[in-house]
Amino acid sequence: MSAAQNLAAWGRLTLKELRETLRDRRTIATLILMPILVYPLLGMAFSKFLFAQLDQQSPAEYHIALESEQDLALFRTTYSSGNQLLGREIDPGRPLPVKPGEPPEPQLRLIQGDEVEDAPTLEEMVRTQMADLAVRFPTGRQLPLSVEFVVRSGSPLGREVREHIEKRFRAVNDEFVSRYFAMQQPAVKLPVAWSETTVPGVAAPSFSLATLVPLILILMTVTGAVYPAIDLTAGERERGTLEALMAAPISRTRVLLAKYAAVVFVALMTAFVNLGAMVVTAFSTGFESLLFGAGGLTPARLLQMLGLLAAFAAFFSAVILALTSVARSFKEAQAYLIPLMMLSIAPGVLALLPGLKLTLGWALVPLANMVLVTRDLLDGHVSGAAMAVALIANGVWTAVALAIAVRIFGTDAVLYGSSGSWRDALRRPEDVQPRLRWEQGLTALVVLFPAFIILSSVPGRFAEWSINARLMANAVVLISLFAVWPLWLAAYGRVPWVSAFGLKPPSPQMWTAAVLAGFSLWPLAYELEVWLIPASRLESLVELIKPLKEELDRTPFAVKLFALALCPAICEELFFRGFLLKAFGSAMRPGVAITLTAALFGLFHVLVRDALLLERFPPTAMLGLVLGWLAYRSGSLWPGVLMHAIHNTTVLALPLLSPFLGTWAQGLENHAHLPWWVPVGTLIPLTIATVLVTRAPTPLAVSRTAPSLSA
Amino acid sequence: MIVVSDLSKEFVTGGQTLRAVDGLSLTVPAGEVYGLLGPNGAGKTTTLRMILGLLAPTAGDVTVGGEKVSVNPDAVKRSIGLVSASAGLYQWLSPRETLHYFADLYDLSTAVKIRRIEELTALLDLGRFLDQRCATLSTGQKQRVTLARALMHDPPVMLLDEPTRGLDIIGTHVIFEYVAQLRTMGKAIILCTHRLEEASRVCDRMGLLNRGRLQQEGTFAELQAATGCSGLHDMFLQLLGSAAPALGRAS
Structure with missing residues (x-):
């Protein structure tokens, strides 16, 4: 066709x-x-x-900015003439008696720009709400008077003030026209002509x-x-x-x-x-x-x-x-x-x-x-x-x-899927099941995601707790959600833990690859993060984590090692590369399942107490991809646990080792770029690790009929 | 025309594996009506869906007109017309618009499309309601439109899954008359139905299916000889074994 x-x-x-x-x-x-x-x-x-709002909120004063004393006088004269012609009080600075049935007449407060500190421009004064409106006379006293109104964009009050003044100026023009025609002179030039400039608001915009x-x-x-x-x-x-x-x-x-x-x-x-x-x-x-x-x-x-x-x-x-x-x-x-x-x-x-x-x-x-x-x-x-x-x-x-x-x-x-309830899908099977199902992965996530958001912010709320106590509380949350919860789900689903989490021992080259990757991935992850964070954001981030960092500096290394390196390595690997990867792998291709779990791994690292640290996503998702690939190729959870633990420990130990590492390590605190040879140098062990993982036989690829991620 | 070889299908629900079709094999040549009979849940509809390539079999394969469904599903689909009891019509379209749409789905040229609509209108007597909205048609009229839709691309194979469900005696009779006509056109037909009397009249051969397995197969006379029963009703009860008393009470 x-x-x-x-x-x-x-x-x-x-x-x-x-x-x-x-x-x-x-x-x-x-x-x-x-x-x-x-x-x-x-x-x-x-x-x-x-x-109704404007009626209620109409201010007693209109703030009008003018450039100089001459402009102020010129405005006062023209405005008063218009007021007089409308039968109002002459002086714009004095309040008027309220006529029955009419709203109260506003009082004008005239601001002379060149007398204000730093002599801001009229546009500046309107933008920063120092004035509701500004009036400029570009041609001075020369007739016809050219008037330029400066109004803040989208400001109903500015519009109201302009209409108020325009009414007076129009009265001057009308009076002139009627007198002129009474004299029957040929050429007409109105005494006042006005135009408008709008400026966007900045400080506390309306x-x-x-x-x-x-x-x-x-x-x-x-x-x-x-x-x-x-x-x-x-x-x-x-x-x-x-x-x-x-x-x-x-x-x-x-x-x-x-x-x-x-x-x-x-x-x-x-x-x-x-x-x-x-x-x-x-x-x-x-x-x-x-x-x-x-x-x-x-x-x-x-x-x-x-x-x-x-x-x-x-x-x-x-x-x-x-x-x-x-x-x-x-x-x-x-x-x-x-x-x-x-x-x-x-x-x-x-x-x-x-x-x-x-x-x-x-x-x-x-x-x-x-x-x-x-x-x-x-x-x-x-x-x-x-x-x-x-x-x-x-x-x-x-x-x-x-x-x-x-x-x-x-x-x-x-087309034919049953519309059965979740209860049916999650019913406990009578027999031992060979593998996890994707529904179990989804259930684990649905519960874990909100629970993590709530529980992980709880320890931070107790400011009176010591940092050690808060770290331990965090570890308890991590163990409960990322280890106990999936272990229970697998047991409930009658899936043996060995197959549900890939607990069998890997080949020796996988251990070696895990060690090499664990020590050498951090410079790449670090550089990716530094490259992604703009300078302005970096300052606020440093401010944000400064109190926590100071507290952590005073914490014993053993506590940090347990709470921030070993515990996350074991628990997160159990959940992401164990339970979730196996569950998703039963319904999708390995590449898709690895990418999805890596993205979720990255997403969980974005949620930090009360803040959303979006810049953490790319480096952690990248680590997630490597860990997922390692778990898939080795068919085992353990190399990932080792790699994760080494990676976390290295990152924790770097500040302690900085006196021995030279000047380049000093810049880590300020998120400065590493010397080029550090990330490039790590490519050597990473290449060896990649070769080791690629050359090792894939235990999961043996059977083509069985889902390749389900051991 | 239709060759089903050792076909099986398993479903996993709530962690339990259910074998809906279990090693089914059958052959239907051109110009034959094959009655696939069995109680609810016997695996009849699942079999038809696998023949059409809508469901992937757990094991086995189907060949239609020399094409394997696992290898060339589109060629198989092109040679099959499906009439299903659960099939609906587009409520806001007329039968003519529906037939045009399905002609487009089967890539028919405009000339063929118009000719086929004329032929089917005459064959199935659609003329009176051809431009009426489908939502306003009676059940019998709807079923005739469904039949026309399945025949639009003039397929050599027809799969009829409970085509008379919900129809009255006249409607049922009309549909079976059409089935007989389709046989004379040389089409290979698999018919799944619970109307045993009509099935025994219209089907050249029959297969009795229970729990996914083909229990008996042959002409009506062969089935009578094999089961010792005079009618399909008795054969059914015998087939169901222990469930027979309950079925008898229900009938």
């Missing part, structure tokens, strides 16, 4: 999916009716709320609705994608059409791509209708600059936003399809999607955090990257490079999610 025929066939498959989806009234309700109804209602409610827009659009796009995604995947199984579909000689990729196109289309339509409804509501209620930032929503910005929404819809549709492809019913799919919806709100809330910048790291994080790009786009200061990285990362994540969906959709596990 030619490419054109393939494309046409794919188009026909997509058309069927769209027909099925769009004929459903529920889709239309989500797609069109909801946004059309919701936004005007939200707009009206918000408008009422905002005006809340801007623009930060909410990405979150709203995310939720709306997700809402649009959810129903068709469930219907076209889990719905197929529930209706009984999936079997007929899978009985056809067509690749799952083609079927799923057609479904994906339909879901993206509906999600995009929902997002576009939402954006349209939001724009119309914003313009009709006058909130466009509040919602869409400085300068409102220009056609170019609208196009950029639509592009971002398309990228976001592409990613989210793939993720939802991957999840719903696992489900065997609508109910099950909804159960899977609720946590996803909750998770998707978290990055949306990120955009609300002041000071959070779209760094390279954030540009790689799915969902959060698109949210931050949209926010920055609305704020008018998006970085092109960061946006490009975010879009590329978004594309990669989309492809990953789609690949997962294709792999899952229509497999016999989904």
Whole structure:
């Protein structure tokens, strides 16, 4: 079949999916009716709320900044003229008597910029909220008076002050025009002309609705994608059409791509209708600059936003399809999607955090990257490079999610898998089982993850405990969760510990490889960490761990050796390279199982008491990969335990050995780079270790029928 | 046409291994209707799914039209039409749209697609409801659409899994009439059903399956001779052995 025929066939498959989806009234309700109804209602409610708030919170004083004494006098004269023409009090510095039925007249507080300490610019004064608004006269007293207002972006108060002054200046102009026409002179030049400059706020910026827009659009796009995604995947199984579909000689990729196109289309339509409804509501209620930032929503910005929404819809549709492809019913799919919806709100809330910048790291994080790009786009200061990285990362994540969906959709596990309860899956078998099952690995994780977060932070809460007591408490937590818990699970599942954890002795060359890798991996892990941490973050990290480090310096080495080297080495290996790798290995290829357990190993090391140390992920995941490979090749847990213990001990002992190691070791405390010959030198023992491991026979690869990770 | 060789399937649930099909072997030539009969849970549907390549066998293999399902599953799928009792229809599509969709899944050209829809409309009398939404069709009409869907690519092999479940006497009769017509078209058919009377009329040969094992196989006359029973009902009861009294009470 030619490419054109393939494309046409794919188009026909997509058309069927769209027909099925769009004929459903529920889709239309989500797609069109909801946004059309919701936004005007939200707009009206918000408008009422905002005006009520402004009425209550209108300050007695407006702070207006001017550059010099001359400007101050000029402003005072023009403003007073306008006030007089409006029938108000002449002096802007004095309060006015309240007229019945009218709000109290605000008092102006004029700030002369060149008298303020450090003589900040007018923009600076507005940005730092020293003034609600600044007035500049670029051409001085020369008529017509040119007036430039400097307003903080997204500040309702600044807007109110501007309108207040503008009303007075307009009165001057109106008076002039009426007098002029009375004199019937030919050329008209109004005495006052004004323009506006907006500056972004910095210190304690006022809340801007623009930060909410990405979150709203995310939720709306997700809402649009959810129903068709469930219907076209889990719905197929529930209706009984999936079997007929899978009985056809067509690749799952083609079927799923057609479904994906339909879901993206509906999600995009929902997002576009939402954006349209939001724009119309914003313009009709006058909130466009509040919602869409400085300068409102220009056609170019609208196009950029639509592009971002398309990228976001592409990613989210793939993720939802991957999840719903696992489900065997609508109910099950909804159960899977609720946590996803909750998770998707978290990055949306990120955009609300002041000071959070779209760094390279954030540009790689799915969902959060698109949210931050949209926010920055609305704020008018998006970085092109960061946006490009975010879009590329978004594309990669989309492809990953789609690949997962294709792999899952229509497999016999989904097609015919029982919808039995977890109780059935975890029922204790009557006979001894040869190997662990993946469900047991998942159960272990589901319990361990929250338990670890809670329990590992408990010892740190007892500040009155000595460091020794806290280290011992940590060791108890580690032993309970990473050793006792999986040992119990294996015993409950009637899987002998020898096969569940790979406790058989390895070959001598594996021991040698473990020793070599244990001593020589740390410089690579260290360099990776140093390379990944930016200087600014390094300072805060050093500050963060400084008290702990000082305490640890006073701790006996034997205690540290037990609590921070030996205990983690044994317990973590038992769990990650023993239980988890064997359980996952029963259902997936060795490479996938090793990578997954390494990623989980890295993730657990990111959670440190109350902090998230994301930079710990790459080096620990790298160690996890090496340890996983060692466990797989040796078929035994023990080389990994030895390697892990040596690695931890070496890292602990380095500060003690630094007087003997030369000047390069002094830099370790400050996270300075090692001399090049240290990491390069370790490559020699690492190469020997790799050769030893590669050349050793793989006990697990003997039988092709048995799952290769299950001994 | 269909050669099933020493086919086995094991399922693992809750740590227990269940052998659903146990060393099953059978052959169905072109133009023959083979009745695969047995109680619920005998392994009939699992067998059909393995023939179609939807389930991977634990052991053994299936050859359809000279192609091994383990080697070339797509070629096997292309030569099989499946009618299953549990199969549903797309509620928001009409039978015509459904048939178009399945024609696309089997890569039929537009001309063939249109011709086949006309032929099947005439054969299965779909004309009155061809453009009606599937959700609005009666059970009998739906089953005829399901049959048309399976025949759309004119497969030489048909797998019919309880095609009359939920149908009334007339509906059942109509479906069996179609099955007889399919035989005259030279198709190799495996039919799984609990309608023993109709099965004895329409099937050329039958296999009695229990707990995944083929207990008896042959023409109706051969089965009568082998079991000493006059009807399929009695053969069934004999086949089930100890479960027979309970079944008798239930019937």
